[in-house]
Amino acid sequence: MTHDRVFAPGSTVGIIGGGQLGRMSAVAAAKLGYHVHLLSPEFPGPATEVAASVTIGAYDDPEALEDFASRCDVVTFEFENISARGLALLERHRPVRPAGEILRISQDRIAEKTRLSEIGVGLAPWRAVNGPADLAALETLGFPLILKTTRFGYDGKGQFRVRDAGELAALADLPYPLVAEKMIDFERELSVMVVRGLDGTVRCFDTVENRHRDGILDVTLAPARIMPGLARQAQDMAARIADALGLIGIMGVEMFHAADGTLLVNEIAPRPHNSGHWTMDACLVDQFEMHVRAVTGLPLPPARRHSDAVMHNLIGPEDMARVPAILATDGASLHLYGKNEARPGRKMGHVNTIFPRGALPGELALDVLLPPR
Ligand code: ADP
Ligand code: MG
Numbered sequence: 001m002t003h004d005r006v007f008a009p010g011s012t013v014g015i016i017g018g019g020q021l022g023r024m025s026a027v028a029a030a031k032l033g034y035h036v037h038l039l040s041p042e043f044p045g046p047a048t049e050v051a052a053s054v055t056i057g058a059y060d061d062p063e064a065l066e067d068f069a070s071r072c073d074v075v076t077f078e079f080e081n082i083s084a085r086g087l088a089l090l091e092r093h094r095p096v097r098p099a100g101e102i103l104r105i106s107q108d109r110i111a112e113k114t115r116l117s118e119i120g121v122g123l124a125p126w127r128a129v130n131g132p133a134d135l136a137a138l139e140t141l142g143f144p145l146i147l148k149t150t151r152f153g154y155d156g157k158g159q160f161r162v163r164d165a166g167e168l169a170a171l172a173d174l175p176y177p178l179v180a181e182k183m184i185d186f187e188r189e190l191s192v193m194v195v196r197g198l199d200g201t202v203r204c205f206d207t208v209e210n211r212h213r214d215g216i217l218d219v220t221l222a223p224a225r226i227m228p229g230l231a232r233q234a235q236d237m238a239a240r241i242a243d244a245l246g247l248i249g250i251m252g253v254e255m256f257h258a259a260d261g262t263l264l265v266n267e268i269a270p271r272p273h274n275s276g277h278w279t280m281d282a283c284l285v286d287q288f289e290m291h292v293r294a295v296t297g298l299p300l301p302p303a304r305r306h307s308d309a310v311m312h313n314l315i316g317p318e319d320m321a322r323v324p325a326i327l328a329t330d331g332a333s334l335h336l337y338g339k340n341e342a343r344p345g346r347k348m349g350h351v352n353t354i355f356p357r358g359a360l361p362g363e364l365a366l367d368v369l370l371p372p373r
Helices: 020-031 062-070 084-093 100-106 109-119 136-140 165-170 228-245 287-296 316-320 323-327 363-367
Strands: 012-016 035-040 053-056 074-077 126-129 145-149 159-162 178-182 186-196 202-204 208-213 216-222 249-258 263-269 307-315 332-336 347-356
Touching (some): 012 062, 020 035, 020 287, 053 062, 062 084, 100 228, 100 263, 109 228, 126 136, 136 165, 202 228, 228 263, 307 316, 323 332
Parallel strands (some): 035 053
Antiparallel strands (some): 186 249, 216 307, 249 263
């Protein structure tokens, strides 16, 4: 497959993944005049509702992948856990952007940390834990620490927090392989959405600040309320990773601003990311359009923010109950994902509240932005 081809509007963009990121990517592709063909195991689902056509099948089913590839010109994904075999099959048929190699790195926390160390960005001290025999050595990392499954973790799932040597010794039946990380005493969690085009152009959206609740992203503040130098340092770090990986497409880079002032990379996600949803209402060209432009080879405009924004995730039935009040709130832009069942912990949608640049409210006012939970 040639890897430098530009696909003009009118071509078909293939998106692997039937969730909300696929949905919003599909809408962005349609806005630019592309047809969208989707691979989704779920029908109907958030993304199939807005795609021109769909291959229904599992992400690792060779027949489904083959059918899917035959119906599109260029392939991208929102679902990160496509098997190595599935990826190789796709890459034989069509350009896959970002390249499968980047996906393989982001799928596995050990591969990811190894590659990020080679690139030379700061990371929380970590060790691979392949079995019970590796646990004793973790004392040298220091406590508290956190164990994470190397694969399939999201929204804080597959994580075990360990406060001291006693808790470490009491651990049993862990789902190896794991990675152990020292718990970082952080000032803030930051993230940067970075996009890199076919010609190597790199654009970074503003550095933002993320707050989690029960391991799930709750609120994003754009821009992060930090010194401009630190915000730029975060963007430079994201750009350096994108360049080193030869990224084509968008990537979320999650970071800790540690209490000692250093910036540490937590994880990368080579796809649109929840912490970039604020761009939908605060930027002329949002993260999804940037991603589509990158994977099709169109030019990337500067990632300019015209407004400040606060993004709130709507999670589970309790947040869905707030929707009527949110609809009646001035300045709040509602995005629902079309999921029919509001299970606890499930991301149902998000709300962006925008402000003139420089007018992001202070801590107290944040709480009263939206109707209370
Ligand atoms: P996921 O893939 O589930 O997003 P993360 O590695 O991003 O996994 O962890 C989820 C959250 O857990 C982070 O956003 C952060 O709040 C917390 N966390 C993870 N690793 C650490 C760490 N080393 N130190 C402190 N907090 C952490
Ligand atoms: Mg994360």
